[in-house]
C-alpha cells in the first residue's frame with residue numbers, strides 16, 4: 001500500500017489526482033498540502049471529498065509529521081520545486097507534474113536524488129498520447145530538421161513555453177543537427193513574432209480560455225509538411241501516467257525526467 005501526499009488538492013490536477021488515489025486499492029491518501037486550510041481535514045472543505053485526511057500549509061511540517069511514501073506535486077513552479085526538494089530530504093518520493101522547473105533545478109534535484117538514493121519522477125506531460133507525440137517528433141526530426149512547435153493552453157497557465165514544448169524541443173535536439181531556421185535576414189516587426197528560439201527551432205505559446213492542453217509539431221521540407229498533434233481535452237488524460245509513475249518511483253533511486261523513460 002503506497003501512502004500518498006498530494007500538493008495542490010483544490011487545483012484542477014490535484015482534485016483529479018485525489019480521485020485517482022481513491023480509485024486504486026494500492027494507494028491511500030494520507031495528507032494534502034494546500035496554501036490555505038491549515039489544520040483542517042479534506043472533509044471540512046466543501047469542494048473536496050469527504051475524507052478524514054489532514055491539510056497542511058507548511059510542507060516541512062507535513063513531511064515531518066506524516067508517514068508517507070510518495071508526494072504527488074501539482075502546484076506552481078516556485079512552490080513545487082521547494083516541495084519536491086523537501087520531500088526527498090524527508091525520504092518521500094516525488095512524482096512531479098508541476099511544470100516550469102529550470103534546467104538547473106532539475107540538475108539539482110537529480111544530484112540530491114542520487115546522493116540520497118531516492119526515486120523521483122518529473123514528467124512535463126503525463127498523457128500517454130503526448131509522450132508518443134514527443135517520441136514521433138524526435139523520430140521525424142532526423143529527416144525533417146526544420147520544425148516549429150506550437151503549444152496551446154488555457155490562460156491560467158503560469159509558465160511559457162509549456163513543459164511539454166520544452167521537453168519536445170530537448171528530445172528533437174537529440175536527433176537533429178543544430179539549424180538556425182528561417183531567412184538569414186529576417187526581422188521581427190513586432191518582438192516575439194517568430195516565437196522562442198531553442199537550438200534554432202521555434203516555439204510558439206498560445207494562451208486562450210477554452211483550451212486545456214494541446215500541441216502541434218510542424219515539420220517542413222521542400223514540397224511537404226508533416227504535423228504531429230496531440231490534444232488533452234480534460235485532466236483525466238494525465239491520470240494513467242501519474243499512476244504508472246507512482247508505481248515506478250518506488251523502484252528507482254534517481255530522478256527520471258520524462259514519462260517516455262518510464263513507459
Ligand SMILES: NC(=O)c1ccc[n+]([C@@H]2O[C@H](COP(=O)([O-])OP(=O)(O)OC[C@H]3O[C@@H](n4cnc5c(N)ncnc54)[C@H](O)[C@@H]3O)[C@@H](O)[C@H]2O)c1
Nearest residue numbers: 008010011012013034035074075079097098099124125126
Ligand atoms: N505534467 C502534466 O501532465 C501536467 C498536466 C496538467 C498540468 N500540469 C501542471 O500542474 C500544475 C498544476 O496545474 P493545475 O491545472 O492543476 O493548476 P491549478 O491552478 O488548477 O492548481 C494549482 C494549485 O496549486 C495550489 N497552490 C498554489 N500555490 C500554492 C502553495 N504555495 N502551496 C500549496 N499549494 C499551492 C493552488 O491553490 C491550486 O490548488 C501546473 O504547474 C501545470 O503546468 C502538469
Ligand SMILES: O=C(O)C1=N[C@H](C(=O)O)CCC1
Nearest residue numbers: 099124125157162163164213
Ligand atoms: O495545464 C497545464 O498547465 C499543463 N501543463 C503541462 C505543460 O506545461 O506542458 C502539460 C499539460 C497541461
